[in-house]
Amino acid sequence: MPTFLVSFVLCLLPMLGIAADTKAPNDAGTSSPSTTRMIPANDAKILAGLSPLNWIRTANAVHSPVCGASIRLAFMETKRVVLNLDTARLKYPSPDRFPILAWSVNKGPVQTHQLAAGETSIILSETVANPVIDLFIKGLSPFEDRFNGDVPANAVTLTGFTVDPKCRIVAPPAAPLWLNLGDSILSGDAAVYTANQGRPPDDRWAASDDARASYGYLLAKHYNYRESRLAFGGYAWSGGGGNNPQVADLVDQLTSTTSRLTDGKLQPCPDVILLNLGENGAPKAETVIAALDKLRQRTSADTRIFVMIPVSGKARNEVTAAVNTYLESSKDRQTYLIDLETIKFETADGQHPTAAGHQSIYQAAIPHLDRLLGKASR
Known part of the structure; x- marks a missing residue:
């Protein structure tokens, strides 16, 4: 799809008021490599969609220990978008302390999901064509370390997105x-x-x-x-x-x-x-x-x-x-x-x-x- 059409669709989708996918979040499991591809978190378009100044970038992931840190992206030529993440470093005294993510698809209803130990993926969208996804950290425990080390102990870690093979990502335009x-x-x-x-x-x-x-x-x-x-x-x-x-x-x-x-x-x-x-x-x-x-x-x-x-x-x-x-x-x-x-x-x-x-x-x-x-x- 030409770049100008990608931008046009990105602007048009929210105005159309397309209903968000309301399927409950769950572990996406594994898919055949021939029918999906994984876009890593260090992809330039993904990085462009991060809220500035509150995400940590490492070789294979992005991390944030900040409640309200967000990522906004349009996924063109796909319906299915799976968020890949790493919860291995999250070591809380109670599962109730795990971070809570929230997201909307094409400005539809906000969906929420509390992360769990061992979880590696969440389905964000399955049925909406060209979904525009606005994801943010909705809740974080205030007690765990948010500063020390390369990646603080309670940082949310995202490793990328699994999408259809032809999918291309469009980041939002720069704003003040x-x-x-x-x-x-x-x-x-x-x-x-x-x-x-x-x-x-x-x-x-x-x-x-x-x-x-x-x-x-x-x-x-x-x-x-x-x-x-x-x-x-x-x-x-x-x-x-x-x-x-x-x-x-x-x-x-x-x-x-x-x-x-x-x-x-x-x-x-x-x-x-x-x-x-x-x-x-x-x-x-x-x-x-x-x-x-x-x-x-x-x-x-x-x-x-x-x-x-x-x-x-x-x-x-x-x-x-x-x-x-x-x-x-x-x-x-x-x-x-x-x-x-x-x-x-x-x-x-x-x-x-x-x-x-x-x-x-x-x-x-x-x-x-x-x-x-x-x-x-x-």
């Missing part, structure tokens, strides 16, 4: 990038829970998560950006949350052994960065200033950096003072402090917003961001 950086709230932890349901038991955090309920994701989508994310349960300006280091170091390091940078910069360069930290402890001024200095060094002079006060109001004084000190000394005209002040939002446990709570935060933030970004075109 919005990077969310924060803690469990920005991650979407406990967003599946109902109001006052309580704090999830330790083994049930992954099942309580909804990465795309997060107000940060909703804001990026509202302003027509592609979202990427670095948000971890228990994270603070000074670090923590899956053993991740302080923000100034996390900007540079994808893992303890792997740089996140290309030629000293974040590439692609985020157009917008939203930080919301302080819920897990008031920071020292120098920690905030070091983080903002590093973010400015690793991005462009035009990257807009929004520092939001935690929606609970925690650490308001400390974060406000630190940001103001940074602004006075740096003369940075593209970094802004956003304080939503007192807003009401529904929570599961008095701290973590439900999906409805995230909607409230999202709506409260729009007037502030409209003044800085302009109203989103619809």
Whole structure:
């Protein structure tokens, strides 16, 4: 199929509203090599479909320890798409802690599947021609290591896709990038829970998560950006949350052994960065200033950096003072402090917003961001 037709079909399929495959996910088993082919995870088109800055690339796989990390691809000239993965390194004390994946086909209903020990494949689509698949990590346990080693202990590992022999992959066109950086709230932890349901038991955090309920994701989508994310349960300006280091170091390091940078910069360069930290402890001024200095060094002079006060109001004084000190000394005209002040939002446990709570935060933030970004075109 000519390239222009591939692009045309990619744009047309979502507009047609083709129903998604609703077959329950399962292990795909093995297929005859003569009727299928496997496209490895290091294929350039697959890499182009990854959400930037939150996937680790190794010789034979891609890995992410980030709730909300995603991959979007169009699979042309095929109906059947099987995701190949490796769960061998996932060693959790309970099967309930295993990561949960979610995906849609041609913008149809979201399907979910919790990974299991020994699992190697999941059928994503079987009956839809030319499926456009949007897959993301919906839930992750917050307790396991997300930083140390070449591939952290709880990273989701994808090894490729099995498709029909003639299948070709089309990655989405490049779009402006919005990077969310924060803690469990920005991650979407406990967003599946109902109001006052309580704090999830330790083994049930992954099942309580909804990465795309997060107000940060909703804001990026509202302003027509592609979202990427670095948000971890228990994270603070000074670090923590899956053993991740302080923000100034996390900007540079994808893992303890792997740089996140290309030629000293974040590439692609985020157009917008939203930080919301302080819920897990008031920071020292120098920690905030070091983080903002590093973010400015690793991005462009035009990257807009929004520092939001935690929606609970925690650490308001400390974060406000630190940001103001940074602004006075740096003369940075593209970094802004956003304080939503007192807003009401529904929570599961008095701290973590439900999906409805995230909607409230999202709506409260729009007037502030409209003044800085302009109203989103619809």
